[in-house]
Amino acid sequence: MGTHNPYSLQKAPVLMSVTDLSTDFLLESAPPAHALVDVSFTLREGEVLGLVGESGCGKTTLMLSLMRLLPANGRITSGTVNFMGQDLLGLSENAMAGIRWKHIAMIFQGAMNALNPVQRVGDQIAEAIVQHNYIQDKGVVDGRVIELLDLVGIGADRRSQYPHQYSGGMRQRAMIAMALACNPQIIIADEPTTALDVMVQAQILELLDNLRQKLGLSILFVTHDLGVVAEMCDTVLVMYGGVTAEYASVDTIYNDPQHPYTRELLRAFPDLSRPTEKLASIPGHPPRLNALPPGCRFAPRCPAVFDRCHTEQPALHLVKPGHWASCHLVEQM
Amino acid sequence: MSPIVQVTHLRKLFPVKKSGLFDRNETFVHAVDDVSFTVGRGEVLAVVGESGCGKSTLALTLMGLERPTSGVIQIDGQNIATLNGKEMQVVRRHVQMIFQDPYESLNPIMTIADIVAEPLKVHGLVKNKQERQERVIRALEDAGLKPAVNFMHRLPQELSGGQRQRVVIAGALVLEPELLIADEPVSMLDVSIRAEILNLLLELRQTRGISIVMITHDLGTVGYVADRIAVMYLGRLVEIGPALQVLQQPQHPYTRALLSVVPVPNPRQRRERVILQGETPNPINLPPGCRFHPRCPVARPHCQQHDPQLRLVPVGHEVACLEVTPKELS
Numbered sequence: 001m002g003t004h005n006p007y008s009l010q011k012a013p014v015l016m017s018v019t020d021l022s023t024d025f026l027l028e029s030a031p032p033a034h035a036l037v038d039v040s041f042t043l044r045e046g047e048v049l050g051l052v053g054e055s056g057c058g059k060t061t062l063m064l065s066l067m068r069l070l071p072a073n074g075r076i077t078s079g080t081v082n083f084m085g086q087d088l089l090g091l092s093e094n095a096m097a098g099i100r101w102k103h104i105a106m107i108f109q110g111a112m113n114a115l116n117p118v119q120r121v122g123d124q125i126a127e128a129i130v131q132h133n134y135i136q137d138k139g140v141v142d143g144r145v146i147e148l149l150d151l152v153g154i155g156a157d158r159r160s161q162y163p164h165q166y167s168g169g170m171r172q173r174a175m176i177a178m179a180l181a182c183n184p185q186i187i188i189a190d191e192p193t194t195a196l197d198v199m200v201q202a203q204i205l206e207l208l209d210n211l212r213q214k215l216g217l218s219i220l221f222v223t224h225d226l227g228v229v230a231e232m233c234d235t236v237l238v239m240y241g242g243v244t245a246e247y248a249s250v251d252t253i254y255n256d257p258q259h260p261y262t263r264e265l266l267r268a269f270p271d272l273s274r275p276t277e278k279l280a281s282i283p284g285h286p287p288r289l290n291a292l293p294p295g296c297r298f299a300p301r302c303p304a305v306f307d308r309c310h311t312e313q314p315a316l317h318l319v320k321p322g323h324w325a326s327c328h329l330v331e332q333m
Numbered sequence: 334m335s336p337i338v339q340v341t342h343l344r345k346l347f348p349v350k351k352s353g354l355f356d357r358n359e360t361f362v363h364a365v366d367d368v369s370f371t372v373g374r375g376e377v378l379a380v381v382g383e384s385g386c387g388k389s390t391l392a393l394t395l396m397g398l399e400r401p402t403s404g405v406i407q408i409d410g411q412n413i414a415t416l417n418g419k420e421m422q423v424v425r426r427h428v429q430m431i432f433q434d435p436y437e438s439l440n441p442i443m444t445i446a447d448i449v450a451e452p453l454k455v456h457g458l459v460k461n462k463q464e465r466q467e468r469v470i471r472a473l474e475d476a477g478l479k480p481a482v483n484f485m486h487r488l489p490q491e492l493s494g495g496q497r498q499r500v501v502i503a504g505a506l507v508l509e510p511e512l513l514i515a516d517e518p519v520s521m522l523d524v525s526i527r528a529e530i531l532n533l534l535l536e537l538r539q540t541r542g543i544s545i546v547m548i549t550h551d552l553g554t555v556g557y558v559a560d561r562i563a564v565m566y567l568g569r570l571v572e573i574g575p576a577l578q579v580l581q582q583p584q585h586p587y588t589r590a591l592l593s594v595v596p597v598p599n600p601r602q603r604r605e606r607v608i609l610q611g612e613t614p615n616p617i618n619l620p621p622g623c624r625f626h627p628r629c630p631v632a633r634p635h636c637q638q639h640d641p642q643l644r645l646v647p648v649g650h651e652v653a654c655l656e657v658t659p660k661e662l663s
Contacts, residue, residue, distance in 0.1 A: 054523045054524070054525050055523055167612050168384075169612060197383040197384050197550055198383070198550065198551075198552065198591060198594050198595055199383060199590070199591065199594055199608070199609055199612075200383075200612065201594070202594035202606060202608045203608055203610070206606075206608055224523065224524055225524075225596065226524070226596075226598045227553065227595065227596025227597060227598045228596050229598075230596060230597060230598045230599055230600045230602075230603070231596045231597075231600070231603055250600045251600050251601065254598065254599050254600050254601070255599075255600075255601065264525075265524070265525065266598060268524055268525050268527070268528050269524055269553075269598045270527075270551075270553035270554045270556070270557060271553070271597060271598050271599070272552065272553055272556065272580065272592065272595050272597055273597055273599070273602060277557075278532075278557070279527075279528040279531060279532065279554070279557045280528055281525060281526060281527070281528035281529040281532065282525040282526075283529075285493055285495075285526075
């Protein structure tokens with residue numbers, strides 16, 4: 001895994017570019033929560049971008065904003081999402097419906113719960129094909145279902161079974177088959193392996209990596225598992241309290257992290273190759289998004305905090321080409 | 334001193350529904366099959382394996398919540414199968430369990446103080462309110478919820494996941510147990526707080542001399558907490574030994590494969606991984622011979638015939654594999 005060449009990736013065309021995306025949640029009897037503030041990134045063809053952070057840091061909001069699937073009280077307040085020469089945020093709901101699943105598909109976290117328990121797996125995949133491609137011919141649809149199942153390593157004879165007859169790993173494979181139904185260019189994978197055993201997780205990651213190579217997919221990989229990110233991703237966006245903490249290539253994030261949050265997160269992650277070191281934790285918890293600290297959002301937990309951090313929100317600074325971090329310490333360097 | 338736990342040839346089979354009225358062949362799920370090990374006083378033993386390997390059944394059997402089909406469990410030198418209800422309750426006081434999900438294992442309409450005091454009531458351990466209060470405060474503070482008064486009158490929903498897990502631990506500590514059985518104690522928590530909880534468990538071992546059996550599927554963290562690691566596959570122990578040795582010189586092909594797929598948080602160490610295909614076979618129709626042979630990358634024909642037993646291997650820990658050379662007896 002991960003044998004692709006970063007230089008060829010730099011030459012790959014940009015598929016999606018997100019600029020200054022901000023999202024608020026309107027709350028009853030409270031000021032709106034700024035769940036996402038000025039997040040920018042690009043996704044190239046064949047790139048796997050890891051979206052990392054603790055729960056409540058804005059990963060899910062970012063993903064739902066891209067798909068324009070926010071709950072009723074969510075509002076995108078600024079920014080652009082450029083995809084295939086158009087701004088997705090400016091499209092009509094109908095036009096957006098033509099983008100979802102056809103061009104950008106999703107794999108959800110709980111494969112156990114994301115499938116309909118009373119419908120055969122093959123029929124659920126067929127539904128995705130019929131819905132988005134307007135193919136009516138049963139034979140053609142069935143052929144495509146078999147092809148998709150084969151792509152994810154499930155035998156054609158199992159398409160008439162129900163989800164409960166599948167193991168956890170197979171259900172996740174079926175979800176992936178469904179996401180691939182319309183040949184999307186981008187897959188957004190939300191914690192696709194979190195509930196799975198390590199060996200099954202390895203099988204699913206291997207499958208996603210093969211599909212990326214075979215189909216030239218770009219993947220937005222949302223996870224809190226830094227080990228998976230290290231093995232799967234080309235670039236990493238670390239989020240904290242709704243803002244970008246650090247954004248760089250995977251090698252930079254792990255070997256030259258600049259933001260204290262990234263460093264702390266890495267220290268807190270168990271590393272099998274160094275089992276005797278003491279595992280660190282990050283005391284405290286992420287900020288509540290409707291009661292943010294006035295300065296840097298990480299300041300209350302930051303080990304390198306100084307006066308300015310409590311009063312002034314740091315901007316996203318360019319550390320070196322392709323590497324950004326929002327920390328006052330970076331600016332001083 | 335005798336070990337806190339001694340398990341000998343433990344078996345737990347669950348009968349499976351017969352397929353028809355006249356079906357005479359009763360079948361069983363072999364959840365735990367001929368497992369023996371000990372846990373020393375103040376020791377942390379991690380039992381590692383994938384879903385369905387029998388590790389949770391093992392935990393429940395140790396707690397006395399499932400009766401073993403055969404074999405002996407001795408806790409504190411007492412065979413728990415021979416105890417009557419009263420004696421068993423005393424043992425239960427010394428053995429406490431921490432469950433996986435701190436969101437599901439706390440009663441949402443009880444205050445933290447009431448939740449932690451509940452075990453004291455059940456066991457009838459305190460005479461008056463004041464003593465109860467004192468023990469609850471001590472348990473909460475030992476579990477890292479300081480000062481306890483800030484938490485006692487709150488409800489579980491007002492606490493974060495990490496704090497809830499501390500309440501669960503306080504509920505176990507209040508009985509001053511000698512053995513904690515922790516079933517995936519951190520798998521539901523965010524990475525940033527996992528370390529806090531694991532470090533807390535280690536601290537309790539240090540300050541109170543508590544022994545811990547930690548059930549987990551996460552090989553990434555066991556190195557930080559365990560003294561010894563036991564690896565289970567399909568109801569059997571396939572490898573057991575000192576933690577560092579098992580992690581750094583794994584002998585059983587299953588352990589090796591498992592370790593090879595644990596993601597390492599460094600992109601410069603992307604390694605060759607041994608990805609076993611398929612999934613653990615169902616524990617009703619067990620493969621003949623070695624249970625791992627259908628998925629084993631180094632299996633040879635004799636693995637289909639002989640069921641390997643745990644043997645000491647050169648590196649100084651026990652492995653059940655025909656392909657690993659045993660230690661010379663000298």
